[in-house]
Amino acid sequence: QVQLVESGGGLAPAGGSLRLSCLASGRIIDIINAAWYRQAPEKQRELVAKINTDGDVTYSDSVKGRFTISIDNAKHTVYLSMSRLEPEDTAVYSCNAEVMSVDTTYSHRYQTSYWGRGIQVTVSS
Numbered sequence: 001q002v003q004l005v006e007s008g009g010g011l012a013p014a015g016g017s018l019r020l021s022c023l024a025s026g027r028i029i030d031i032i033n034a035a036w037y038r039q040a041p042e043k044q045r046e047l048v049a050k051i052n053t054d055g056d057v058t059y060s061d062s063v064k065g066r067f068t069i070s071i072d073n074a075k076h077t078v079y080l081s082m083s084r085l086e087p088e089d090t091a092v093y094s095c096n097a098e099v100m101s102v103d104t105t106y107s108h109r110y111q112t113s114y115w116g117r118g119i120q121v122t123v124s125s
Helices: none
Strands: 003-007 010-013 018-025 028-039 046-051 057-059 067-072 077-082 091-102 109-115 119-124
Touching: 003 091, 003 109, 018 028, 018 091, 018 119, 028 067, 028 077, 046 067, 046 077, 057 067, 077 091
Parallel strands: 010 119
Antiparallel strands: 003 018, 018 077, 028 046, 028 091, 046 057, 067 077, 091 109, 091 119
16 A cells, blocks of 8 residues: 655744655555645635646646645655745645555556645744
8 A cells, every 4th residue: 555644844934934745655666646735724625736747737826936846756755845935825735646556466556546644834924
């Protein structure tokens, strides 16, 4: 099985920076596609950024120019670099990734989407 675990969240001042990491563990060949979502209290989950197999990226208007999504497949990690943070960025951030993996016999490959449990980011005003 594949597991995604986010890290790097916490507290930051307005105007500051944080880098979130999403580490994929398991019998992984590659992370194919990935995205970061966030959900603030009493609000719906929002797509923040996504990246495809070609490295093409898409950002929500609210974070465009401030956040950067990337994948380091050598480390099986998806990153979200956040700068010029605003109080409105406060939310639980979750990693979603489509992962190519193999079974225990290494006989079959699977491409499956997984979710991390989420990590809190709080930006003070």
